[in-house]
Amino acid sequence: MVYVYQIKLEEYLMAQKERDMIEIDLLKLVLILWRKAWAIILAAIIMGGVAFGVTYNFIAPKYQASIKVYVNNTNQSSTTTLTQSDLNVAKQLVDTYIVTLKSRTTLNQIITEAGLEYDSDELNEMITAAAINSTEVFEVTVTSEDAKEAALIANTVADILPNRITEIVENSSVRIVDYAIINEEPVSPSYVKNVAIGALAGIVVAVALIFLQFVLDNKIHSEEYLIEHYKYPILAVIPDLNTNSKQKYYKKKKNYYSSTASAIQTDSTSGKAE
Numbered sequence: 664m665v666y667v668y669q670i671k672l673e674e675y676l677m678a679q680k681e682r683d684m685i686e687i688d689l690l691k692l693v694l695i696l697w698r699k700a701w702a703i704i705l706a707a708i709i710m711g712g713v714a715f716g717v718t719y720n721f722i723a724p725k726y727q728a729s730i731k732v733y734v735n736n737t738n739q740s741s742t743t744t745l746t747q748s749d750l751n752v753a754k755q756l757v758d759t760y761i762v763t764l765k766s767r768t769t770l771n772q773i774i775t776e777a778g779l780e781y782d783s784d785e786l787n788e789m790i791t792a793a794a795i796n797s798t799e800v801f802e803v804t805v806t807s808e809d810a811k812e813a814a815l816i817a818n819t820v821a822d823i824l825p826n827r828i829t830e831i832v833e834n835s836s837v838r839i840v841d842y843a844i845i846n847e848e849p850v851s852p853s854y855v856k857n858v859a860i861g862a863l864a865g866i867v868v869a870v871a872l873i874f875l876q877f878v879l880d881n882k883i884h885s886e887e888y889l890i891e892h893y894k895y896p897i898l899a900v901i902p903d904l905n906t907n908s909k910q911k912y913y914k915k916k917k918n919y920y921s922s923t924a925s926a927i928q929t930d931s932t933s934g935k936a937e
Contacts, residue, residue: 692877699873706869707862714861715854724849726810730819732824733800733841734760756835757801760828761792764803764820769827777819779812789816800840810845817843 677936696703734756763769769782770790779786794801803820825837 692874695877696870696873699869703866703869706865708865710868711862714857714864718852718854718857721800722852723808725806725808725851726813726846726848727804727806727850728810728813728843728846729802729804729841730817730821730843731795731800731802732760732821732830733840734833734837735799735836756832757799758793759832760824760837761801763828763831764792764824765790769823772823772827773816773819776823777815779816786816790820805843806850810847814843814845891921 665755761909765787767783771788774780774781774783781789787804790803791806792801803824804815805813805817805820807816821839823840825839828835830839
């Protein structure tokens with residue numbers, strides 16, 4: 664449509680300046696988002712599907728196996744009493760035991776014993792260790808793409824670590840609380856988490872594009888827009904005859920002109936009768 668209206672130049676420039684400032688009608692934006700809800704949902708489904716496909720095809724599952732180790736700072740025998748002081752020292756030495764575990768010498772012994780093809784740096788990345796609830800027991804966890812390999816490495820650590828610690832830390836004692844078992848349930852990746860992240864990303868992208876389109880839209884879509892922004896009456900409306908909307912426009916205006924003509928004819932008849 665082409666709208667023809669009367670306006671003074673200085674008032675036009677002032678109105679144009681106001682139009683250049685970005686004004687966001689929140690209600691209109693919400694209505695647009697509601698009308699575009701199908702696009703937002705579609706984007707969430709597509710991105711969620713992409714995330715699932717990438718996770719399934721390109722991210723290798725990882726498995727974990729763990730052992731638990733109990734340590735203290737005295738060589739126990741049948742006549743040795745374990746004191747509270749010994750337990751406190753053992754808790755403080757847990758970090759020392761973990762450093763010993765992740766030393767290059769210890770890791771190389773594990774590689775040789777288990778027949779692994781990793782170097783010490785790669786194996787170091789696969790092993791984590793931490794104290795359990797600030798006790799003298801700490802847990803060693805091995806992460807691998809092979810569940811059997813993870814259990815093998817963890818149990819090799821259980822075989823080698825006690826001797827390594829007693830060699831380095833005097834008056835220390837190490838005992839294995841739990842050996843590793845093969846866990847066939849992967850710990851990563853999480854399909855639910857990745858699909859949720861993908862769907863959320865799709866929603867964010869779709870909303871951002873709709874919002875950007877809304878903000879940058881400077882077209883005149885209705886007569887109400889002109890009346891609201893320029894405060895002047897519209898003198899004429901010229902329909903765009905090159906679009907499919909002309910049929911709707913003429914159909915909309917037909918009833919208006921018919922009713923207007925009938926009213927004029929009625930007035931003329933009444934005038935002649937008088």
